[in-house]
Amino acid sequence: MSQFPTATHSLQDVTESIIFPPGDIYSDEPPLESDLHREQIDLLIRLIKWWWRDREDFYATDNLTIYFSTAVASTGGIPAQRCLPNQKKSEEFRGPDFFVVLDTERKDRKSWVVWQENGKYPNVIIEMLSDSTASVDKGLKKQIYQNTFRTPDYFWFDPNNLELQGFHIVDGQYQELAPTELGRLWSQQLDLYLGVESGKLRFFTPDGHLVILPEEEANQQLQQINQQLQQTNQQLEQERQRAAILAERLRAAGIDPEQIF
Numbered sequence: 564m565s566q567f568p569t570a571t572h573s574l575q576d577v578t579e580s581i582i583f584p585p586g587d588i589y590s591d592e593p594p595l596e597s598d599l600h601r602e603q604i605d606l607l608i609r610l611i612k613w614w615w616r617d618r619e620d621f622y623a624t625d626n627l628t629i630y631f632s633t634a635v636a637s638t639g640g641i642p643a644q645r646c647l648p649n650q651k652k653s654e655e656f657r658g659p660d661f662f663v664v665l666d667t668e669r670k671d672r673k674s675w676v677v678w679q680e681n682g683k684y685p686n687v688i689i690e691m692l693s694d695s696t697a698s699v700d701k702g703l704k705k706q707i708y709q710n711t712f713r714t715p716d717y718f719w720f721d722p723n724n725l726e727l728q729g730f731h732i733v734d735g736q737y738q739e740l741a742p743t744e745l746g747r748l749w750s751q752q753l754d755l756y757l758g759v760e761s762g763k764l765r766f767f768t769p770d771g772h773l774v775i776l777p778e779e780e781a782n783q784q785l786q787q788i789n790q791q792l793q794q795t796n797q798q799l800e801q802e803r804q805r806a807a808i809l810a811e812r813l814r815a816a817g818i819d820p821e822q823i824f
Contacts, residue, residue: 599722600660600691603764607661607689610766611753614774622664622672630656631677631684631711657707661689662714665752684712686752689764692721705730709737716752720764727759745771 604625611623632655662685664675677684688708690700700719708714709732717737718729729748730737740748747758747767755774756767766774813819 597693597722600693603691603720603722604661606763607766609776610774611663613776614755614766619669620666621669622667622675623662624672624675625661626658627662627672627674628656628658629662629675629677629685629712632656657704659685659688659704659708660691663687663753685714687716687750688712688714688718689757690717690719692719692726693723697721705737709735716750718748718750718757720757722764725759725762727757727764729757 608623608625615621615623662675664680664683665686667680667683675685685708690696690704692700697719705717708717709730713732715732716729717731718727720727727742727746727748729740729750731740731751732738742748743756743758745758747756749756753766754769756769756771758765758767760773768774
């Protein structure tokens with residue numbers, strides 16, 4: 564008969580006696596609601612990875628399963644929910660639409676397995692609302708992210724009606740974030756604002772500048788060059804018109820402009 568470890572056992576002995584489930588578990592999240600949802604999440608991922616392109620101490624991903632209970636089992640890489648029909652998803656694993664973990668290794672993963680990641684949970688979670696998920700995102704998921712994950716910053720956004728709301732944990736409870744005059748919400752964990760720009764959820768720097776992608780920066784530079792060319796062309800046209808007026812006046816005075824110019 565097996566026995567529980569006694570008080571004389573060391574912490575190492577106790578730890579070694581625990582058999583943890585495998586950490587190499589595949590994510591098993593359903594597809595996103597629509598192209599609009601997928602494009603919005605892809606945009607956030609690209610933006611944060613570009614903004615932090617020189618950092619190697621974070622992990623950002625989307626629609627990936629977070630396994631957070633050692634009750635999770637895996638057989639041959641098959642996710643736990645397929646092995647344990649009676650398992651409660653809310654108590655064992657969840658798949659946020661977008662999340663960021665700080666102070667961790669930047670590398671590819673099949674899923675986020677908490678017990679294989681030094682017990683780390685996401686620092687920031689953003690859920691994309693839809694008709695079928697809004698009640699869960701605002702209710703059960705919010706409760707799990709507050710009480711179990713202890714995720715400091717939680718936001719939700721509706722790509723259709725542009726509803727944006729955010730929360731930050733204070734004394735163990737989510738407190739709603741007050742928006743700025745421009746309707747932006749501050750994320751302490753990202754050190755960035757979240758706000759709507761041209762119908763999309765975007766990141767803004769502490770001084771209010773839009774975080775942009777490299778192709779957007781290239782487009783801005785191209786627009787500036789085109790504007791400069793237009794200004795130069797306008798100036799040249801104005802000079803041509805002034806020269807034409809001066810030449811006409813010289814001819815009226817009986818002077819050949821070609822003898823002067």
